[in-house]
Amino acid sequence: MGSVHSADGTVISYRSVGSGPGLLIVPGTLAMAADFDGLAAALAGRFSVHTIERRGRGASGPQGDEYSAEVETADIEAVRAATGARFAFGHSFGAFLTLEAALGGSAFERMALYEPGVSIDGSVPMDWAPECRRQLEAGEPAEAFLTFIRGINPETSGKAPRPLLRLIIPLAIKKPERLQKYALLAGSIREHAEAARRDNDFPKYARLDAPVLLMAGKGVKNTGAGRSAVRLKDVLVGSELVLYPKLDHFGPEKDPATIAAAVSAFCLDRSA
Incomplete structure (x- = not known):
């Protein structure tokens, strides 16, 4: 280090x-x-x-x-x-x-x-960000993460029904990795906004x-x-x-x- x-x-x-x-x-x-x-x-x-x-x-x-x-x-x-x-x-x-x-x-x-x-x-959309931020503030990081992955890739994961993703995500992403993503999600909104404004x-x-x-x-x-x-x-x-x-x-x-x-x-x- x-x-x-x-x-x-x-x-x-x-x-x-x-x-x-x-x-x-x-x-x-x-x-x-x-x-x-x-x-x-x-x-x-x-x-x-x-x-x-x-x-x-x-x-x-x-x-x-x-x-x-x-x-x-x-x-x-x-x-x-x-x-x-x-x-x-x-x-x-x-x-x-x-x-x-x-x-x-x-x-x-x-x-x-x-x-x-x-x-x-x-190609870096931001229409998902207000709802994602609201869910984070409401203490719903799992829902916020679903909002993020559906919003950032509307042609792929965005087409998957939300209930289906609720079942798939815990199987596809192990809990420690999910918790890391939840913790970084608020900062990720700011990061994506920086790319989108350019x-x-x-x-x-x-x-x-x-x-x-x-x-x-x-x-x-x-x-x-x-x-x-x-x-x-x-x-x-x-x-x-x-x-x-x-x-x-x-x-x-x-x-x-x-x-x-x-x-x-x-x-x-x-x-x-």
Whole structure:
């Protein structure tokens, strides 16, 4: 474990493992650094891997009253500067933050992004947020979580009847993981709002000159994050897009070996 102070004084912790050139992992919403221990371990043979514990989680400080994507990109830069990380891997909202950090000046030589949570044509909807917030305030986190998963993916989980999801979720997600997601849900609303308020400003990423590996799972056609990876391919000059039809949005956590192999090959490409 290590920690740094971000630009606003907030303590940001990170988990380190391995040896070699530095690689920073930026988890997505509802995730903690430990959720990416499998990916970090799979990369540790070739990299010094540093997984940031994003603010509002674990030993890191709170999101704060002045929360914004900008304060999170300052967190990323603080950890990058402290560790000397040359490469970055971002998942979902973490991939969006990685792009924002690079645009703000974080000097990553290469970035690998799995289903970036970049809002394109309303792909990060927020109409679910008021009801989700109300349910959290009423002490109904399980119902709030159902509202979230139905609202954020209207073409997939959004089509499932709520009573059916009440039966499926406890079977599909173990209790410790559910409790973690419930605890992070209020902060997740603020995070999604940050991505949503930048809807369709993604052409700005064309200014980036660092090579980018874009990755997407089987939801490439019917989820916002999957489609965003495809759209970003046309904007990010010289980027690569790799599809994993057997993986879902949580591919980096469920199949870390496959994702680590792709990230390693891309970041250590000697022909570039």
